[in-house]
Structure formats: C-alpha cells, structure tokens
Amino acid sequence: MKNPNDREGATVAAKAGHFLDVHSGAVVPEIQLSTTYARDDRYALINAANLYSRPDNPTFVHAERTLADLENAEECRLFASGMAAIASVFYSLSPGAHVVLPDSMYWGAKQWICDYCRRQDIFVSEYDTADAASIEACVENKNRTNLVWVETPSNPMMHVTDIGLAADIAHQYDALLCVDSTAATPVFTRPLELGADLVVHSATKYLNGHSDVLAGAVLTREEHGLWHALCGEHKMAGALIGAFEAWLLLRGMRTLYVRVERAAQNAMQVAEYLEQHPKIESVSYPGLPSHPGHHLAKLQMQGGFGGLLSFQVQGDASAALKLAGAMQIIISATSLGGVETLIEHRNTLEPAENMIPENQLRLSVGIERVEDLLEDIEQALLQI
Numbered sequence: 001m002k003n004p005n006d007r008e009g010a011t012v013a014a015k016a017g018h019f020l021d022v023h024s025g026a027v028v029p030e031i032q033l034s035t036t037y038a039r040d041d042r043y044a045l046i047n048a049a050n051l052y053s054r055p056d057n058p059t060f061v062h063a064e065r066t067l068a069d070l071e072n073a074e075e076c077r078l079f080a081s082g083m084a085a086i087a088s089v090f091y092s093l094s095p096g097a098h099v100v101l102p103d104s105m106y107w108g109a110k111q112w113i114c115d116y117c118r119r120q121d122i123f124v125s126e127y128d129t130a131d132a133a134s135i136e137a138c139v140e141n142k143n144r145t146n147l148v149w150v151e152t153p154s155n156p157m158m159h160v161t162d163i164g165l166a167a168d169i170a171h172q173y174d175a176l177l178c179v180d181s182t183a184a185t186p187v188f189t190r191p192l193e194l195g196a197d198l199v200v201h202s203a204t205k206y207l208n209g210h211s212d213v214l215a216g217a218v219l220t221r222e223e224h225g226l227w228h229a230l231c232g233e234h235k236m237a238g239a240l241i242g243a244f245e246a247w248l249l250l251r252g253m254r255t256l257y258v259r260v261e262r263a264a265q266n267a268m269q270v271a272e273y274l275e276q277h278p279k280i281e282s283v284s285y286p287g288l289p290s291h292p293g294h295h296l297a298k299l300q301m302q303g304g305f306g307g308l309l310s311f312q313v314q315g316d317a318s319a320a321l322k323l324a325g326a327m328q329i330i331i332s333a334t335s336l337g338g339v340e341t342l343i344e345h346r347n348t349l350e351p352a353e354n355m356i357p358e359n360q361l362r363l364s365v366g367i368e369r370v371e372d373l374l375e376d377i378e379q380a381l382l383q384i
C-alpha cells in the first residue's frame with residue numbers, strides 16, 4: 001500500500017523544508033548563533049518571533065518545521081537529547097496521574113520514567129508490548145489514565161505494537177497516546193496519521209543519522225493541555241538543542257529517505273542471511289515472515305521495516321561476544337541509526353531483570369555495500 005505522502009516527505013526532507021534564502025539566494029540555511037534579539041527605537045522587537053534564544057531561534061524553528069512536516073504534525077519541539085524529549089512529556093503530567101508503559105522498551109527511558117514516576121506519585125502499569133489489546137486491562141479500572149506509551153518496533157526485542165488499536169483504547173479512556181518512533185522514522189511510519197497524539201524521537205539516531213549529534217524531538221497532532229505544559233517545560237526548564245546541533249540535524253534530515261531506505265534494504269538481506277545460517281538460533285526482524293508481528297508491520301509500516309534487528313547465536317554469552325568481536329567492518333558499539341553498521345550485546349548493558357537473552361546481538365544496519373556486510377558476518381561466524 002503506497003502512501004501518497006511518501007514522495008512529498010522525501011522532497012520536503014531533501015529541500016530542508018523548501019528552503020531558499022531570498023536575500024542571499026543561498027540554498028542552505030544559516031546557523032543563527034545569537035542568543036538575543038534587538039528592539040527598535042520604540043522598544044518593539046525588530047522581529048516579533050525572536051526575543052531570546054531560549055527558545056526563539058530561527059535555526060531550531062527551521063529544523064522543527066521540517067520534522068513537523070515529515071511527521072504530519074502541527075507542532076514540534078527539539079530537545080538536547082531523546083531522553084530530554086521523553087522527560088518533557090512526563091514533566092507535563094501531574095502527581096497522581098496514571099501512565100501505561102510497554103513491558104519491553106528502550107531501557108534507558110523505562111528506567112528514568114519509572115524512577116521519576118515513583119518520586120512524583122505517578123502510577124505506572126505495564127502491558128505486553130507485542131499485544132496492544134492488553135492495554136485495555138491496564139486502563140479499565142482506573143478512573144484517570146493520562147498517557148499510554150508505545151515504542152514500535154521496540155528496542156531491542158523488535159516487538160511490533162498496533163498504534164491504531166493503542167490509540168482507540170487510549171482515547172476510549174480519555175488518555176493521550178505517545179509513540180516513540182525512533183526505530184521506525186517518519187519514512188516508514190507516521191504515528192499521528194494512525195491516531196497517536198504525540199510522537200517522540202531520539203533524533204540522535206536515524207533523523208540525524210551520522211552518529212555526531214545528540215538531539216530529541218516531541219511532535220503533536222494538535223495543541224492540547226499537555227502540549228502547552230510541555231512547551232512551558234521546553235522554554236523554561238530549557239533542555240534545548242544547541243543552534244549548531246539543530247543545523248546539523250537539519251542537514252542530516254536532508255538525506256533521511258535515502259539513508260533509511262538503504263539501511264532497511266540492507267537489514268532485510270542481513271536478516272534473511274542470518275535466518276538460514278546454522279549457527280544462528282533465531283532472528284527478530286519485522287520484515288521476516290517468521291516474525292510474530294510481520295503481518296501488523298506490513299500494514300503499519302510503509303516501504304520497509306527499518307534498519308534495526310536482533311538475533312540469537314547458537315550458544316551462550318561468550319559465543320555472542322566472540323561473534324561481535326570477530327567483526328572487521330561492523331563496529332561493536334552502542335546506539336543505532338547511523339550510516340555505519342553497529343553491533344551490540346544488550347545483555348551486557350541492561351540489568352538481568354530485563355531478561356535480554358545472553359546470546360542475543362542487536363544490529364543497527366547501516367548503508368554500506370550489503371555484500372561487504374554479509375561477507376563480514378560470514379567470516380565472523382566462521383570464527384565461533
């Protein structure tokens with residue numbers, strides 16, 4: 001199913017929001033480093049949009065507008081990191097609120113959210129990440145559920161959650177649905193079009209795409225009370241992105257479509273290769289028909305399944321670590337979404353209670369020549 005907006009998104013991204021400087025003719029926006037903005041002889045701001053660069057900055061605003069167009073959002077706010085973006089959503093809740101989280105999601109966010117909610121008397125319940133229908137049991141007996149959280153595909157277990165169903169359930173109970181769409185990117189999924197109210201991104205990952213900027217974003221389908229509170233946190237608590245980082249992010253987003261389309265094509269081939277290899281126990285990639293969420297992913301994701309996949313090696317932790325260490329082109333490092341392929345043993349990083357299998361490795365597949373990646377994996381598998 002082809003979405004008519006696909007080409008539009010690629011064009012908006014490539015042209016950085018149809019930028020052209022009418023004064024200089026430049027096709028690349030300037031970086032505005034000024035922290036303050038002058039007033040005229042009657043003490044009126046020379047440009048009413050700019051008073052002080054927390055948060056009035058044309059470079060932030062340009063990147064925010066471009067990303068808002070890619071996500072079909074009304075508004076966007078950029079933050080200093082993905083975590084700062086996620087935190088702003090929770091800062092906007094009141095004590096006594098109730099939030100519903102997936103049982104398996106990006107660990108850094110889960111750890112911080114649960115710790116923060118405990119301190120703020122915000123009640124947390126958990127549903128089965130792979131089964132959005134299980135959200136209902138979390139909300140039906142609460143008289144006030146404020147926020148339902150979805151992360152799809154989830155990091156690092158690659159569960160797929162039905163955004164449309166999660167939105168229906170959330171809205172039935174007057175809650176907002178927020179989707180962490182870091183792994184999917186607006187190229188493959190636009191959660192706001194599927195009924196979500198908010199989208200968050202670690203823009204550090206695919207949106208910037210070059211492993212050289214920390215950034216986060218929150219986007220909204222429409223303005224509401226929580227959005228206004230969030231904008232207050234953005235402006236006053238001030239976890240803003242820097243002007244240079246916003247400019248780099250905008251530059252990174254210009255190639256978003258070609259990067260993630262290539263990464264997803266590569267990931268598909270790597271997943272198929274790993275799945276048939278006798279030293280591999282299992283592969284979790286939503287693009288594989290063997291994935292339990294494949295059918296849903298095909299409906300929910302357009303044009304590809306992303307660049308992220310996890311797989312389990314035959315054997316124990318030492319086999320997985322040995323395999324990661326034997327790679328020549330693929331780099332062992334945390335993070336994802338860059339142009340270079342990274343491999344990671346999440347079990348080493350996450351606490352035992354998260355039950356990440358010890359023989360599991362996560363690959364963030366990049367944009368290298370796929371034959372080189374397959375050869376690298378093949379030679380590494382020969383060594384274990």
Ligand SMILES: *Cc1c(COP(=O)(O)O)cnc(C)c1O
Binds near residue numbers: 081180
């Ligand atoms: C990395 C990541 C985050 C956190 O983003 P930072 O930019 O590292 O703060 C949040 N969610 C997901 C899914 C991520 O992969």
